[in-house]
Amino acid sequence: MHLIDRQHLETPYYGSRKMRVYLQRKGHQINRKRVQRLMRIMGIQAVYPRPRTSIPGDGHKIYPYLLKGLMIDRPNQVWAADISYSVPGVQGEHGSSNEPRVYLEY
Secondary structure, X not given: OHHHHHHHHHOOOOOHHHHHHHHHXXXXXXXXXXXXXXXXXXOOOOOOOOOOOOOXXXXXXXXXXXXXXXXXXXXXXXXXXXXXXXXXXXXXXXXXXXXXXXXXXX
C-alpha cells in the first residue's frame, strides 16, 4: 500500500492496470483485482476526464447563442476572444509547461 500511495502521488492518472504493471516491475507478484481492492481501501482512484463533463449543473444559466441567424457578410462584423490558462503545478493536455496562454481568434 505504501508503494501504491507513493506512486499515486507521482502519477495520479495511473489506474489499477498501470499500477499493477508498476508493482510487477518492482518485483511484486500482484494481480489487478488486488490492486483495485487496495486502491479502494485507500480511497484513491485515477484522475481522468469523466464522461458527461459538458452537462451543465442545476441552477446554471444557459446563455443564448447570439449569432444564430445572423448573416455575417463583411470583415470585422464579429469578434471573439478566448483566454485560457493553466493551473500552476498541473501539466496541460499536451504535457506542456505551466506558462499562461492567451488565444485570440478573429
